[in-house]
Amino acid sequence: xxxxxxxxxxxxxxxxxxxxxxxxxxxxxxxxxxxxxxxxxxxxxxxxxxxxxxxxxxxxxxxxxxxxxxxxxxxxxxxxxxxxxxxxxxxxxxxxxxxxxxxxxxxxxxxxxxxxxxxxxxxxxxxxxxxxxxxxxxxxxxxxxxxxxxxxxxxxxxxxxxxxxxxxxxxxxxxxxxxxxxxxxxxxxxxxxxxxxxxxxxxxxxxxxxxxxxxxxxxxxxxxxxxxxxxxxxxxxxxxxxxxxxxxxxxxxxxxxxxxxxxx
Amino acid sequence: xxxxxxxxxxxxxxxxxxxxxxxxxxxxxxxxxxxxxxxxxxxxxxxxxxxxxxxxxxxxxxxxxxxxxxxxxxxxxxxxxxxxxxxxxxxxxxxxxxxxxxxxxxxxxxxxxxxxxxxxxxxxxxxxxxxxxxxxxxxxxxxxxxxxxxxxxxxxxxxxxxxxxxxxxxxxxxxxxxxxxxxxxxxxxxxxxxxxxxxxxxxxxxxxxxxxxxxxxxxxxxxxxxxxxxxxxxxxxxxxxxxxxxxxxxxxxxxxxxxxxxxxxxxxxxxxxxxxxxxxxxxxxxxxxxxxxxxxxxxxxxxxx
Numbered sequence: 001x002x003x004x005x006x007x008x009x010x011x012x013x014x015x016x017x018x019x020x021x022x023x024x025x026x027x028x029x030x031x032x033x034x035x036x037x038x039x040x041x042x043x044x045x046x047x048x049x050x051x052x053x054x055x056x057x058x059x060x061x062x063x064x065x066x067x068x069x070x071x072x073x074x075x076x077x078x079x080x081x082x083x084x085x086x087x088x089x090x091x092x093x094x095x096x097x098x099x100x101x102x103x104x105x106x107x108x109x110x111x112x113x114x115x116x117x118x119x120x121x122x123x124x125x126x127x128x129x130x131x132x133x134x135x136x137x138x139x140x141x142x143x144x145x146x147x148x149x150x151x152x153x154x155x156x157x158x159x160x161x162x163x164x165x166x167x168x169x170x171x172x173x174x175x176x177x178x179x180x181x182x183x184x185x186x187x188x189x190x191x192x193x194x195x196x197x198x199x200x201x202x203x204x205x206x207x208x209x210x211x212x213x214x215x216x217x218x219x220x221x222x223x224x225x226x227x228x229x230x231x232x233x234x235x236x237x238x239x240x241x242x243x244x245x246x247x248x249x250x251x252x253x254x255x256x257x258x259x260x261x262x263x264x
Numbered sequence: 265x266x267x268x269x270x271x272x273x274x275x276x277x278x279x280x281x282x283x284x285x286x287x288x289x290x291x292x293x294x295x296x297x298x299x300x301x302x303x304x305x306x307x308x309x310x311x312x313x314x315x316x317x318x319x320x321x322x323x324x325x326x327x328x329x330x331x332x333x334x335x336x337x338x339x340x341x342x343x344x345x346x347x348x349x350x351x352x353x354x355x356x357x358x359x360x361x362x363x364x365x366x367x368x369x370x371x372x373x374x375x376x377x378x379x380x381x382x383x384x385x386x387x388x389x390x391x392x393x394x395x396x397x398x399x400x401x402x403x404x405x406x407x408x409x410x411x412x413x414x415x416x417x418x419x420x421x422x423x424x425x426x427x428x429x430x431x432x433x434x435x436x437x438x439x440x441x442x443x444x445x446x447x448x449x450x451x452x453x454x455x456x457x458x459x460x461x462x463x464x465x466x467x468x469x470x471x472x473x474x475x476x477x478x479x480x481x482x483x484x485x486x487x488x489x490x491x492x493x494x495x496x497x498x499x500x501x502x503x504x505x506x507x508x509x510x511x512x513x514x515x516x517x518x519x520x521x522x523x524x525x526x527x528x529x530x531x532x533x534x535x536x537x538x539x540x541x542x543x544x545x546x547x548x549x550x551x552x553x554x555x556x557x558x559x560x561x562x563x564x565x566x567x568x569x
Contacts, residue, residue, distance in 0.1 A: 103278050104282055109545070110504055110508075111507050112506070112507050113285075115510065115525070116289055119529040200406065204510075205530070219408055223515070226412055226427070227420055237412070240406055240409060241401070241404050244404040245400065245401060248400055
């Protein structure tokens with residue numbers, strides 16, 4: 001599972017980084033005479049409603065998906081880990097505030113808050129990143145807070161404190177490393193979530209704006225042609241599903257790998 | 265009783281926080297929300313009029329108190345576009361969403377529980393691998409792809425079900441499967457893990473030793489206990505179902521609250537957007553509360569923690 005997931009993710013990264021140079025087609029070039037043309041040798045995934053090469057758009061849209069995933073996971077992982085560690089280690093008022101904010105944000109199911117935020121802020125890539133980060137950091141914070149609560153009581157942490165280590169040093173050297181394996185697993189699953197989130201927002205017309213290709217908006221464009229040109233819907237969907245599956249496999253594999261019970 | 269009361273009281277600050285966040289949404293609109301709603305062509309008089317109607321000309325604490333007071337009474341203001349009370353618009357669409365959500369959950373439970381049990385009983389064999397792999401695929405396939413895909417196969421090619429709309433049972437099939445699939449995938453995994461754990465318990469072995477058949481030991485003992493966490497997960501997945509409904513209703517033109525939300529975003533009908541968001545979040549919080557209470561009821565140990 002770990003290897004399968006890793007292979008898919010590495011392939012996807014390679015395809016979207018190198019792919020646009022290998023495939024000799026401009027993702028925004030329109031050939032109106034060939035609009036909705038089905039797959040051929042020249043255009044393996046066919047052409048879309050404006051006669052643009054779907055393969056080129058998928059490769060280029062992959063860059064957006066991966067970039068969103070990396071930015072969202074890095075920022076929300078960093079923010080969530082920091083706040084979770086502070087809340088769990090110091091407890092008291094810091095914990096009270098962080099925990100209440102987590103409670104409120106978790107009261108919004110899934111993507112709903114992200115949809116709401118982008119709806120009022122206006123559709124754009126930056127707002128998508130912002131919205132997905134706002135809902136994303138909570139998971140890390142809750143996870144790390146739990147680890148920090150337990151780590152606080154560990155003997156070597158108390159020993160470090162007795163020896164006069166600063167709270168900063170204890171957090172960085174002793175508390176966060178304990179939580180790190182779970183954070184890594186959560187990050188892989190978070191990448192899957194961010195890819196789906198970006199695609200869902202773009203599908204609803206709230207994400208990346210045309211003509212920049214995004215898998216979600218490609219699917220949304222395909223809906224009008226579901227009867228006469230199903231390939232518009234098929235290929236971007238496969239791209240999303242495969243990449244998300246890759247991250248999910250990777251996350252599951254990492255979780256099994258990091259599980260101490262497995263090695264016992 | 266104290267457990268239930270405490271759990272209920274813990275929900276109040278969360279709901280207050282949710283309402284505060286929803287209130288602030290309108291103030292996150294870049295520039296003047298009234299101008300944004302009316303568009304560039306509006307006269308200053310029209311903008312001023314709408315500002316007054318939305319209460320935007322009042323000091324912020326007044327606006328906040330007015331919003332919170334209204335929310336408590338179920339008065340969420342009026343739609344900017346249709347002038348219909350927001351609460352009324354939501355209630356009108358609610359039966360469609362409930363119908364879709366419940367059908368999706370029924371589909372998911374009917375598929376996932378037998379599949380999860382079979383996978384657990386045959387753990388490590390090909391049935392198990394097939395079930396767990398399809399579950400992971402089910403989690404990875406987004407609704408906004410599965411929906412159109414099902415429509416291509418079952419509506420366009422086979423002509424079995426209508427592509428969109430609501431009315432007959434046939435209209436319900438594809439949306440319910442689309443919305444239920446990810447839930448089924450999650451449930452399959454949980455059922456498998458939960459039943460697998462119970463199968464190894466000493467009481468299951470004891471039942472077999474007392475002469476119970478394999479089937480009876482599995483269904484009568486392991487599955488019965490394994491189902492407790494499954495009940496919770498079904499309840500907790502309401503959130504995913506509610507969010508999924510926003511997408512699924514958009515795909516199949518299903519006239520529910522989710523589609524109302526997406527449409528009102530398109531029209532920049534912010535009071536309606538706020539109302540839908542607040543309503544969905546409140547429904548989710550209430551559902552979680554019910555699940556927690558049911559759990560405390562099913563498992564007395566929880567109450568004394």
